[in-house]
Amino acid sequence: MNSIPQGWEIKTLGEVCEINPKNKLDDDLEVSFIPMNLIADKYQNKFSYEIRKWSEVKKGYTHLQNHCIAIAKITPCFENGKCVILQDLKNGYGAGTTELIVVLADKNKILQKFIFYFFNTTSFTKEGVKNFKGTAGQLRISKDFITNLQIPLPPLATQKLIVEKLENAFAHIDEAVRHLKSVQTNIPRLKSSLLHCAFSGKLTESQNQSHKVQTLKKRVVGEEGETLPFEPLHPLIKTEIPQGWEIKTLGEIGKVISGGTPSTSNKDNFDGEIAWITPADLSGYKEKYISKGKRNLSEQGLKNSSARLLPPNSILFSSRAPIGYVAIASNALCTNQGFKNLIPNGNVSSEYIYYFLLHSKRLAESVASGTTFKEISAASFSKLPIPLPPLATQNQIVQILESKFAHLEKLAQFVNASLENLQRLKSSLLNQAFKGELV
Structure with missing residues (x-):
């Protein structure tokens, strides 16, 4: 010592x-x-x-x-x-x-x-x-x-003085930590609020005047009055969207493609050149784009499974275990059966759909079914409603979201660094205390 x-x-x-x-x-x-x-x-x-x-x-x-x-x-x-x-x-x-x-x-x-x-x-x-x-x-x-x-x-009197100084300093540090953690907790809420504003038109409302959304009666009830199996569940259909926007379904703005897994007992199905994504690859994944997962398929593996090669800019959405991971393919790739993937039409922004699905986990879960675990089917996924502005507005919304999310990410990094510094300050004070440097 x-x-x-x-x-x-x-x-x-x-x-x-x-x-x-x-x-x-x-x-x-x-x-x-x-x-x-x-x-x-x-x-x-x-x-x-x-x-x-x-x-x-x-x-x-x-x-x-x-x-x-x-x-x-x-x-x-x-x-x-x-x-x-x-x-x-x-x-x-x-x-x-x-x-x-x-x-x-x-x-x-x-x-x-x-x-x-x-x-x-x-x-x-x-x-x-x-x-x-x-x-x-x-x-x-x-x-x-x-x-x-x-x-x-040290003598008891000095011990008491050291304890008092530590407790006084730690009280101030702990108060700062509480404030920082409050900010940390609010960052996801701010992101969620921004997404809500984005898809109700509020991020761009200065350029547009809101009006009551048109009913989806024609989408819910057929030409002869028969009830169709899908009923719109998204709260956006009960609120307002800007003039010039529409409510579409995912199936109307792109093609839904499921994934697959070849036989794992045949090693020749794997370790090829075809990127293959599983939900586990998106666990904790914070980037918007993904290029590959932990394993690749071979040409034989792709051929011997229900997986299909997806073009770049396809949107990947995990449909079970768990529901709600989202990413955009940065290159041609395929997924396992834990995904419902969307190849968007040319007049829809992949990034816009990405942010919408990021916002719509609860919506997807509400139409999922199953006993062992919940899963959203391709049919249900295709019928999920999405508020759709013109392409220029979609791009504008994406730019605003990316700018604000970047600021929030910097704030999160600052908060994390500050919390680490406060913990180091506590450690430093403790080390000083038992070297006699606080008295």
Whole structure:
């Protein structure tokens, strides 16, 4: 351990704390029971509990009591910062998962919050990981590691001052974090609001005057009055769209093509030159265009499946497991059966359709069917309504969305960087605290 300020000492936790103290209680006493999942991570110092009789939990579990610190000893809970100061336990006592180590401070020597903040330091976590014992997946810190852990210890008055300074600084940091996370939460909402405005004409309403949308009676009821199977479900048909717009179905503005998978037992069907996309390839995918997935098909694989080669600018829409991933083909490719793909007509913007489908996940889910998992059929996908302005307006809307989304992406990057910087500031303050640099 590095040099310490004058008047400080180096002590082991075993010298100033009791490790894993035991309770002796009446069997009928109600106490708190804390499984690992009820302890918050990231050193939030939050937990909840169940209520049990002491007779039910006194054996085979870790004993707990008010004013102790409980820290997870098993990976990954240890690295994730599952650590709490126990207070307000039922009748002051409890029990918890065996994967906890409990530390009871000698209040005449060390403050519990001083220990808690020491456990928050990156150096403590690194030292713990370095001293893990056990087999893969069952790695833990030991009771001996905690007992023999050295801690720089100033006088109680200095400990109190350090804790006060940390808590004051952390309160300001946590307030900043709350504001940033509020912004972070609102970014998807802003995107959703922009998309709603885009497809109700509000992004371009300064160039157009709104009027009541024409009814879709002719689309829902046939020439002879018979009811057709599709009923428009999109809320846009109940609101206003600008003059010159129409409500079309996807089947009217393009050709719907499903995908397929050749036999996976025949290796000759794969590892060719034909890009082949599955829904898994779009999981977490944030780009608008996609050129290839993890696997390619061979010419034989394409021929031996129901997959069809799609031209560039085709729109890919995952139709099951899950519904709602969207991308545009940047080159010729095909997909598996988890997609309903649209090859748009020449007078429709692929990017416009992309943004509409990005906005229409709930609409698609509303017409999906199935028991094991929901899937939208090619017929239902073809009948999804889309508000369609002239091509020039489509392009204008796309340009506005892309500009505003780019600004929101920059804002998201700024927020993420700021959150990381605040976390680093916390770590820096903790390191300073235990070097004596805060007092």
